[in-house]
Amino acid sequence: MSGSDHARFAPTTHGFSVFTTPAKPAVVTREPPAGEPRASGPSTATLVYGPREAVLVDALATVAEATVLADWIELHGRTLTTIYITHGHFDHFYGLSVLAERFPEAKAVATPGSVELMRATVDNPKVVAALAARWPGRLPENLVVAAPYDEEVLPVDDMELRIIEQGRTDLDHSTSVHVPALDLVVAGDVVFTQCHLFLGDTTEGSRNTWLEALDRLAALAPAHVVGGHKKTGAPDLPVAIDENRRYIEDFSRLVASDRSDLEIFTIMGEKHPGWVGHQWWLMFNQDTPRAPASQSR
Template identity: 50%
Template sequence: MTSTLNFNVFTAPEKPMVGERPRPLGPAMAWDPMTSTLIYGENDAVLVDPLTTVAEAEALAAWVKLHNRNLTTIYITHGHIDHFSGLGVLLKHFPQAQAIGSPSTVKMAQESLSILSWFSKFLPGQFPTDTPLPEVYKEETFTLEGHELRIIEQGHTDGVDSTSLYVPSLDLVVGGDVLYNQCHQYVGESTPESRANWIAALDRLAALNPKYAVAGHKKTGVPDVPESIEWTKQYLVDFGRLQAETSSDQELFDAMTELYPTWACHQAWLMFGFPMPAE
């Protein structure tokens, strides 16, 4: 007989960044607030995305220990460095846990590691020195105390090769970076085609009719409500419309600010792209 599952969400707050802004717009650069989700049963638990910095990962490990469960699995939703660089810290505290990601997630994570030293310039001294990769996991599901957790391949959303996680017994979706919640979205690398795919990915989550939806990035303190799926979708529609209607970066930035004045982390780099290193 299977046990009843529960979940809790850990939110790491916005992090100030150093370095040149890609556009002289808005406040100084900062990294979005972001989440890690613990799904747990009577004895065991699964953690989704082990965060970014040493301080965040250490705080997350202490929080996981408060649940007094055996952490069996750490699932990585995608290969952006902020969603897996804390993995080594978590594995130090939970050496029995198996870290897994889809083949595309592991490939992207490996590529992210190749420029980790460059990323470190923006959060100096904060990244772990040991950053292992998750193991390649090719199946579409895994289990926790008899309950199925389903991996949803989502393609290009705020980056290439995103996945989400669906837990039917909880009516829960953990969206990864497919889903944002009252937090300005990383559209800086998006195109009309990738935004269309992103909207299709959100429609897949909505079709599951979840009771709870956890965003990869969310404003601190907001609830994990399914309405965030539609909010994320509307943001993409508004950005595409205003990008076509405005004639300068300043106009676009101001127009999005006016539409979403209370959303967290309104940084120009989210809207216009991160200053990636030259080839």
Template identity: 35%
Template sequence: MTSDTGLDIHVYVAPMRPVPNPDAEAAGVKPMWSPCSSTLVTSETEALLVDALITYDQADALAEWIKGFGKNLVGVLFTHGHSDHTFGLTRLREHFPGLRGLATRGVLERTQFEKANMGPYWQGVFGDQVPGDPVLPELFEGDSISLDGHQLSVLDVGQGDIEDSTILHVPQLDAVVAGDICYNQVHMMTAFTDDEKREAWIANLDRIAAMNPKTVVSGHKRVDAPDTPDTIEQSKQYLRDWGRVAAEQETAEGIFTEMMKLHGDRDNPYTLLLCAQLTVQNRG
């Protein structure tokens, strides 16, 4: 996206990649990690990155892409604390020494939790492509970030596919970088929500819609999918459908089958399978 405001927004998407899960393969679902985005907001001489991906090879490719813009990278803002958006900071600092990771309090606490508790899980998924001792971001307590004097709004909004999520609003471009509050043609991670949390999630999608953005960047998006605001309503409909289907179906297979009838055109049914399985398991 280009503009005459002095600001531009650019989106990098790491494509889906295989992950190990023999049980999913046996069930006829190809285990993949969803495509994941990082967004670069550029001004006349500076740039801010939003989210940092996870694996070494993803971060290496992202770094080369960033270097192509020829801007001074002032920091990386994390939209939420899931490691597939944060671990890449470790590798990016090798490309950009001293690079600052920035996280609101809730996001920082989640990154600290994942570093302390989730290392074996991520190594089981990505092996030696993830850091054993990931770099943590620093606490960001402001409500805006300046790029060459242009103010970008940092909004701590709460519930997305995880609690304590942050969005970046670039009003000069009518753009919102929404992290995992919004999804774009990819199955949504609903496993860690209940009815109340999904209602809060939908309310945050309404909050983004009320900004009347022309551009909405989702944290997980299909490669080359346009960053259009209709993804807001599409995400809301998915959450409504999930709540209804999960309540009606007793088995993970039933949830998976019915959701695929409604949203089978989205990337990565493996995410849907995991969500269905976890939801049934959590019923106790």
């Protein structure tokens, strides 16, 4: 959790606060050919609050993460009415069952498209087992999914959270949340703040969709932008939108060139010094082997 976030909630009635978890190292059968050991995260969960109520955006993944997140939510002294999940990746919704025990009144919701993707994960024993094998004993055994939410607006006290459908970024049916009253965007996995983007599951086409999603956020001209993943302590500023645009454009240009994967990996690291999560699989996903450049990219 970034220290500067504390100052924001004590004296104000309306605000937001960002909780950041460290990366979760994973057990893998094959070490990547270069870069940091495989891990998930670091990830964020964001609390948006008015005088009495609060809404949480994203629920993290492990039992430990969700437990500490629940303690932190309680510190804010608001009634948690809703947990909104930005997209269907496990690291954003697996913590729901832990939070449901602590906040039984809070409704967990997501867009219908994201709910389908969550179901596709928890109803597939192979996927559940594969994730459990990467983080043995760390993930909740009771897996729950959010309920489908069709409205564009989620209320919290006298404020509105506006849900923005973003299409595919690092997963289909990605969404972001805009809170006009706070000049805030909670971007989900449309923005990675000082953290290498998960491009390993993209094609040239989906990278273009991702760029359009970034344009949609830039058009809102927010003062604060929270990335779905971020380096602990990094500021929640809109510059992250431009940095992510450049990152995707650089990667697409390199992939279209004759450079080797190792050269691309090295150059991307040099272009983004100090960013966390410099992992091979984020660029070249070992779960979905990369197609030859002449085909999909």
